[in-house]
Amino acid sequence: MDEQLFLKKLNSLCTSKEIFDLLSSLEVMSDTMASGALQRISEVEVDDNGLKNPEEVLENEVFRALCFQFEFESSKLSNTGLLNALQALVKLRIDPQSTVMASLLSEGEERLGKEQLTVKNLCALGESLLELEGPSCATLEQIVNHMQEKDIEKWSPTEIVMVYKMLQVTVREGKQYQDLLNRLNSVTLTTVSQLSPESTSIILNSLVVLHQTRAVPLVTALCKHSVKHIPYFTGDELVNVLEAFLYFGHREQIFTEALETHVPKSIFTMHPQTVSKVMQYCCRKMILSKPIFDAVAEGFISDADRFTTDQIAGYIIPFGTLNYLPPSASSLFRKLETILHTRLNHFQPHTLVNLLHSCVLIQRYPVNFLPKIFNPYFLQQLQAQPPGLDRFVMSQLTQLFLTVTLECPFYEGPRLLPKYQVKAFLMPHSSLDVHLLRRVKTGLLYLLKKRTYFASEVSTPYFYTVDIEIKLDEEGFVLPAAQCEEVHRRIALCVDGQNRFCVNSHNLLGKEAIKQRHLQLLGYEVVQIPFFEIESLQNCRKMAEYLHKKIFPHTYGLSC
Numbered sequence: 001m002d003e004q005l006f007l008k009k010l011n012s013l014c015t016s017k018e019i020f021d022l023l024s025s026l027e028v029m030s031d032t033m034a035s036g037a038l039q040r041i042s043e044v045e046v047d048d049n050g051l052k053n054p055e056e057v058l059e060n061e062v063f064r065a066l067c068f069q070f071e072f073e074s075s076k077l078s079n080t081g082l083l084n085a086l087q088a089l090v091k092l093r094i095d096p097q098s099t100v101m102a103s104l105l106s107e108g109e110e111r112l113g114k115e116q117l118t119v120k121n122l123c124a125l126g127e128s129l130l131e132l133e134g135p136s137c138a139t140l141e142q143i144v145n146h147m148q149e150k151d152i153e154k155w156s157p158t159e160i161v162m163v164y165k166m167l168q169v170t171v172r173e174g175k176q177y178q179d180l181l182n183r184l185n186s187v188t189l190t191t192v193s194q195l196s197p198e199s200t201s202i203i204l205n206s207l208v209v210l211h212q213t214r215a216v217p218l219v220t221a222l223c224k225h226s227v228k229h230i231p232y233f234t235g236d237e238l239v240n241v242l243e244a245f246l247y248f249g250h251r252e253q254i255f256t257e258a259l260e261t262h263v264p265k266s267i268f269t270m271h272p273q274t275v276s277k278v279m280q281y282c283c284r285k286m287i288l289s290k291p292i293f294d295a296v297a298e299g300f301i302s303d304a305d306r307f308t309t310d311q312i313a314g315y316i317i318p319f320g321t322l323n324y325l326p327p328s329a330s331s332l333f334r335k336l337e338t339i340l341h342t343r344l345n346h347f348q349p350h351t352l353v354n355l356l357h358s359c360v361l362i363q364r365y366p367v368n369f370l371p372k373i374f375n376p377y378f379l380q381q382l383q384a385q386p387p388g389l390d391r392f393v394m395s396q397l398t399q400l401f402l403t404v405t406l407e408c409p410f411y412e413g414p415r416l417l418p419k420y421q422v423k424a425f426l427m428p429h430s431s432l433d434v435h436l437l438r439r440v441k442t443g444l445l446y447l448l449k450k451r452t453y454f455a456s457e458v459s460t461p462y463f464y465t466v467d468i469e470i471k472l473d474e475e476g477f478v479l480p481a482a483q484c485e486e487v488h489r490r491i492a493l494c495v496d497g498q499n500r501f502c503v504n505s506h507n508l509l510g511k512e513a514i515k516q517r518h519l520q521l522l523g524y525e526v527v528q529i530p531f532f533e534i535e536s537l538q539n540c541r542k543m544a545e546y547l548h549k550k551i552f553p554h555t556y557g558l559s560c
Contacts, residue, residue, distance in 0.1 A: 006033050010040050016053070019044075020062040031073075031081030034066055038088035046091055057092070071100040074107040079117060082107060083124035090131045105132075109139060112146070119150050123162035135169035144170050148180050152187045160188055161199045164206035171210055185215040192221045197229035201237035204244035213248070223250045230258040235274035242281045251285050251503075264295035272307050275299060276314030283318035286509070288502035290326075293319065297326040301335050309347045312339060313355045320358025322502050323510040333364050340369055349382045350393070357396040360403040361510030363517075370404060371413040373397070379420055394422045398463060399514065406521040425463045431512075432457075433497025433531065437467060440495050440529055443543030444468070448478060455481035462522050464515055468493035470551065491551060492524040497531050506532060527551055 006029070013019050019041055023029070029037075041063070045052050057063055070077070070085050077085070086104045094101055108125050111117055117125065126143045144166055155163070163184060167177055188203065195203070204222050207215060226233075226241050233241065245251065263270070263278060275296060282289055300307075300315045307315070316336060319325070326332060336359075347355070356366045356373060372378055379397075383389045401416035437456065444454050448470075458469040471479040472489040479487060500512045508516075520526050527550050537543045548555075 003030060003033055007036050010036055013040065014044055016041050016045050016057050016060070016063075020060055023062050023066075031070075031077045032084070034069065035081045035084035035088065038066060038085055038092075042088045042091035046093075050093055058094075067094075067100045071103045074103045077107070079111065079121045082111075083121055083128070086128045087124055090128045096132050112139070112142060115146065117146070119147070119155055119159050122146055122150075123159050126166045127162055130165065130169065140166055140170050144177060144180070148177070152183050155187065157191050157194050157196075157199055160184065160191065161195075161202050164188075164203050164210075168206045168209045181210060181212065185212065185218045189218045189221055192218075192225050195222075195225065197226075197232045197237055198234075200226050200229055201233060201240040205240040208240075208244050208247045216248075219244070219248045219250065223248075223252055223255065227252065227255050227258045230255075230262045235271040238274055239277045242277045246281060246284055251287075256287055256289060260289050260291040263292045267295040267299040268302065270299075272303070272311040272315075276311050279314055279318045283321050286322065286501075286503045288322045288324055288505050288507050290324070293322075293324055294326045294328070297328045297332045301328060301331050304335055304339055309343065309351060312336070313347075313351045317354055317358040320361035320510045323362060323508055323513045325362055329364075333359070337366075337368070340366070344369060344372065349378060349385055350387075353382065353393065353396055353400075357400055358510070360400060360407075361514050363407070365403065365408050367404065367408055367411050367413070370400065370411070373400065374414045374416050376417070379417075389420070391422065391426060394420060395425050398422050399425065402463060402518060403514070406518055422463065424459055424465065425515075427465045431499060432467065433495065433499065436497045436531055436534070437495050439534070439543060440468065440493070440547070442540055443537075443547050446540045446544040447547055452480045452482070453478045460519075460522070462518070464519060466492045466519070466524070467495040476555075490524050492519050492526050493529055493551070494519075494526060495529045501530075506530065 006026075009022065010019065013022065019037055023037055026033075041057060045057055051057060067089075070082075074082060082104060086101075086108060089101060089104070105128075108117075108128075112122070112125065122143050126140060129137045129139055129143075144163075147163055147166075167181065167184075171177060185207075192200075200222055204219075204226070207219060207222075212219070223241075223245060230238070245255070259278060263275070267275070278292065279296060281287075282292060296315055297319075300312075304312060304315070319332075344352070352369075353373065356369060359366050374397075379389070382393065387393065397416055398421045401421065404411040441454075441456060445451055448454060454468055454470050456468050458466045460466060469481065470491040470493070471481065471483060471487045472491065473479055473486050474488040476489075494512070494516055496508065496512065500509055501507060502509065516526050516528065529547075529550065534543065534546060537546055
């Protein structure tokens with residue numbers, strides 16, 4: 001039978017029995033036809049759990065005859081026949097120590113040493129060795145060295161992907177191939193539009209593992225190209241893409257929009273780990289996507305009983321971080337409470353603290369579970385596990401304690417011992433928009449006439465730092481900021497730049513919302529000065545007029 005006709009007929013067959021019947025009808029076949037038959041058998045008989053019908057395949061006389069032929073005539077095989085057969089037998093999980101595998105491997109490595117293999121052959125051999133021996137395989141380095149001598153511009157997308165996979169493992173073993181990578185990155189940039197979902201995901205993952213932070217044009221092109229593949233990525237592939245977006249600090253509005261279309265439609269079929277990664281992406285990029293968050297809430301209510309504790313935290317924590325309650329919030333937190341009652345002891349200590357802390361950010365109070373958190377034994381467990389009781393963790397514990405003190409007066413359980421409390425919450429420099437603060441201070445100076453009438457970045461006795469504090473006496477007159485007597489009212493100005501809000505949104509982040517809530521409960525009059533209200537104010541006088549209306553709404557306007 002003609003080789004092309006045979007391969008066409010072969011690809012129409014769907015069971016190993018049909019393939020064996022076809023092979024039995026032939027008197028003569030080339031090694032390409034024989035290896036093609038093995039490859040087709042591996043395609044129809046192997047699934048995620050391995051070989052579906054081992055006895056029907058491995059004990060079949062035709063199959064055994066094929067293996068016998070490949071074993072004893074390996075030196076006569078074409079490169080394509082040899083390496084296709086090797087790939088098929090690897091996929092069929094044939095014992096690597098068997099004589100047929102040893103013969104094919106030996107022949108492949110001998111031809112490698114004699115430099116008889118094309119790029120396509122090298123990729124096929126590399127893929128088989130990766131499957132059989134993993135990243136520690138010494139021959140992989142030899143293959144990559146041969147690759148460096150080849151003309152990269154002529155490689156196909158499939159070959160490019162395979163080389164990235166091999167580089168990923170060889171570089172992990174401490175080898176350096178940055179020159180090859182630079183050439184490969186440049187060529188890949190020209191082929192991005194041809195890449196499949198799988199190839200796009202593999203290359204992005206390799207770029208992360210290989211720390212290719214300078215390959216910005218390629219990363220940008222791949223991230224944009226990935227948008228159209230979102231409905232077609234497998235769960236693992238989408239996770240790789242999201243991790244690349246996070247690693248390279250990339251954000252695409254059209255990518256978020258594509259997720260907003262895909263996630264609500266697929267939430268009940270997506271793997272929880274994939275959904276957790278989507279939520280992590282939104283959380284880290286501060287993207288409050290209501291379509292995604294609402295769908296994730298519904299998925300949690302429906303399926304959370306089968307989630308791992310890390311997945312539970314991955315679903316819930318972003319709601320607190322981004323300060324969002326979905327329409328199904330009551331059902332969502334009722335489901336979470338039920339799970340915590342049954343599985344509280346299954347959570348890792350740090351995961352549990354992160355989870356409960358995120359709940360109080362959005363005024364969901366886990367009072368039934370705080371006795372465990374404030375228990376000295378639990379705190380010792382926290383201390384024993386990385387990162388231990390660092391400043392960040394102690395700030396979370398202190399804020400949990402402050403929340404029940406201020407917002408849950410009915411709580412009568414154990415309290416957080418003073419030695420586990422911080423004296424002041426960390427205020428990352430990045431959370432304060434220095435330029436915006438300077439503009440507000442200039443406007444205040446214009447309004448109040450003296451710099452002594454307000455103080456900036458004031459540490460309070462209650463853990464929080466106030467952006468700007470103004471003190472008033474009983475009659476409403478402004479007092480010098482340094483005065484401590486006869487203070488009747490304290491006004492806390494929260495100068496909220498863009499980085500205190502979700503991206504492209506007026507929705508305050510959870511950590512800022514709880515701060516303003518607590519300052520109010522501690523007796524401050526909180527006045528929010530958000531960036532979007534003042535960015536259009538052109539001069540000092542307009543800023544002063546705005547501040548007058550915000551801070552002193554019941555007094556007459558500016559006298560100057």
